[in-house]
Amino acid sequence: MYLFKSPISQYLATTRPESPGPSLPSSVLGETIPESVKLSFRAGGDKIFYERLKGALIQRKWLLQNAPPIPRSNTGEPNQTSTYSATDGYTPTPPPPKVVGIAGLERRGAELRKNNEFVIGSAFEDLEALMTSAKEVIAMAERFRSQNSNGGDTENDANAEATSLLSDMGLVTTKDMLSGSGADRTYIAELSRNLAEFLTDDKRGVLRREGGIMSLVDLWAVFNRTRNGIELVSPRDFERAATMWDTLRLPIRLRRFRSGLLVVQGRDRTDDKTVASILSWLKDLHSIPPSMSNTSEFGAVTGPSVTWDWQAFGRGVTAQETAERFGWSVGVATEELEMAEERGALCREQGLDGVRFWENFFADIPVKLPKAKTTAQLEQLEIERRLKESGLL
Numbered sequence: 288m289y290l291f292k293s294p295i296s297q298y299l300a301t302t303r304p305e306s307p308g309p310s311l312p313s314s315v316l317g318e319t320i321p322e323s324v325k326l327s328f329r330a331g332g333d334k335i336f337y338e339r340l341k342g343a344l345i346q347r348k349w350l351l352q353n354a355p356p357i358p359r360s361n362t363g364e365p366n367q368t369s370t371y372s373a374t375d376g377y378t379p380t381p382p383p384p385k386v387v388g389i390a391g392l393e394r395r396g397a398e399l400r401k402n403n404e405f406v407i408g409s410a411f412e413d414l415e416a417l418m419t420s421a422k423e424v425i426a427m428a429e430r431f432r433s434q435n436s437n438g439g440d441t442e443n444d445a446n447a448e449a450t451s452l453l454s455d456m457g458l459v460t461t462k463d464m465l466s467g468s469g470a471d472r473t474y475i476a477e478l479s480r481n482l483a484e485f486l487t488d489d490k491r492g493v494l495r496r497e498g499g500i501m502s503l504v505d506l507w508a509v510f511n512r513t514r515n516g517i518e519l520v521s522p523r524d525f526e527r528a529a530t531m532w533d534t535l536r537l538p539i540r541l542r543r544f545r546s547g548l549l550v551v552q553g554r555d556r557t558d559d560k561t562v563a564s565i566l567s568w569l570k571d572l573h574s575i576p577p578s579m580s581n582t583s584e585f586g587a588v589t590g591p592s593v594t595w596d597w598q599a600f601g602r603g604v605t606a607q608e609t610a611e612r613f614g615w616s617v618g619v620a621t622e623e624l625e626m627a628e629e630r631g632a633l634c635r636e637q638g639l640d641g642v643r644f645w646e647n648f649f650a651d652i653p654v655k656l657p658k659a660k661t662t663a664q665l666e667q668l669e670i671e672r673r674l675k676e677s678g679l680l
Contacts, residue, residue: 346408476535478520479528483537485510486551498614499556500623503529503541503549505616544622562627568612569646572601603636603643 328336343349486494486506493509494501503526511519520528529541529551540554577597604612610620624644627633634647660668 475524475527476531478524479531479535479537482506482510482525482528483532483535483539485513486539494551494553496614497616498619500550500552500615500619502616502619503551506551544626546622548618548622550619550622558626558630561623562630562632564613565609565623565627566632566646569601569604572604573598577602600648601646603645605641605643609644 326336485491489495493506497505507520507522507525510525514520526549529549532539532541538554539551542550542552544550606617606621606624609615609624610617613620615623624633628635628644631647631650633644634649636643636645
């Protein structure tokens with residue numbers, strides 16, 4: 288609200304002409320009165336007002352007070368235009384001469400650019416106000432949490448609820464809230480905990496939808512998407528936070544495949560469980576004919592009649608089929624199949640239609656190796672061979 292203290296300012300507030308801003312002339316006695324306006328904020332909003340005032344001063348918006356409006360295109364009546372006056376508002380004017388050809392296209396492009404500049408400018412103003420409010424909310428929540436850090440169980444429950452609410456809104460600790468020599472490490476540790484809470488949240492079910500394992504790149508994209516464009520996390524900070532899960536003993540771990548692919552999975556998930564689930568699926572295919580087992584969401588994929596005993600050996604599967612079966616990405620499915628192959632549970636078939644992975648039945652085939660002969664036996668055989676060549680035997 289505006290508070291005018293002197294009678295002169297009250298008189299000028301009612302009698303001065305309309306202008307973009309208040310202006311106070313010098314008094315009759317020749318004394319210089321400083322031009323000032325006092326603003327009082329009793330219910331908050333001072334920071335938002337300051338941000339908007341600063342933006343208006345930078346953009347010099349008072350120059351747009353008497354500026355003509357942006358031309359508006361009307362698809363129904365293309366020849367109708369209007370002008371603006373301070374007294375009558377919008378008044379219709381005769382349509383301008385029609386311009387066709389390249390000149391018409393250039394003029395239309397200029398009008399579209401002006402309109403886009405206006406829309407983008409207003410959108411960025413709203414975004415700045417939103418980011419300012421979000422930072423204030425985060426700072427207040429962090430301040431409450433630091434004040435209640437030494438409290439009992441009731442305060443811990445309140446802190447957990449506040450953290451959950453901030454996480455639902457996509458608001459977490461940012462770098463500009465921390466200061467000091469260990470600010471960077473504190474930020475990374477806090478980000479690591481936020482990531483673990485984000486992945487283990489049953490309400491979101493991020494890791495569950497991905498079959499319990501997802502690549503670090505996909506997680507980075509999903510996490511930044513939920514932050515609503517506020518303080519996005521860089522890939523470097525994200526990887527550093529993921530590497531701290533083991534140090535902080537969180538229920539999530541980072542895993543690196545032989546190809547260098549980084550994936551995120553639960554700490555209770557092991558390679559033995561993954562191999563067992565793949566083998567269980569392949570054993571179920573022994574009871575499904577290959578033409579039926581190839582049926583997917585894209586329709587049945589049938590081919591020529593099989594030439595093997597599918598009831599005894601089942602069939603081979605591709606990385607795409609494995610990804611659809613377990614909800615993994617194709618890259619993760621390929622890495623898991625190769626891991627099972629290295630462990631001897633699967634074997635691959637390289638064909639014209641790509642790579643397929645089968646159960647490794649070679650491990651169950653008994654192989655009889657000839658016994659190795661001793662040196663004396665080898666010498667005896669060599670003597671007998673030479674005697675036969677000389678005709679003595």
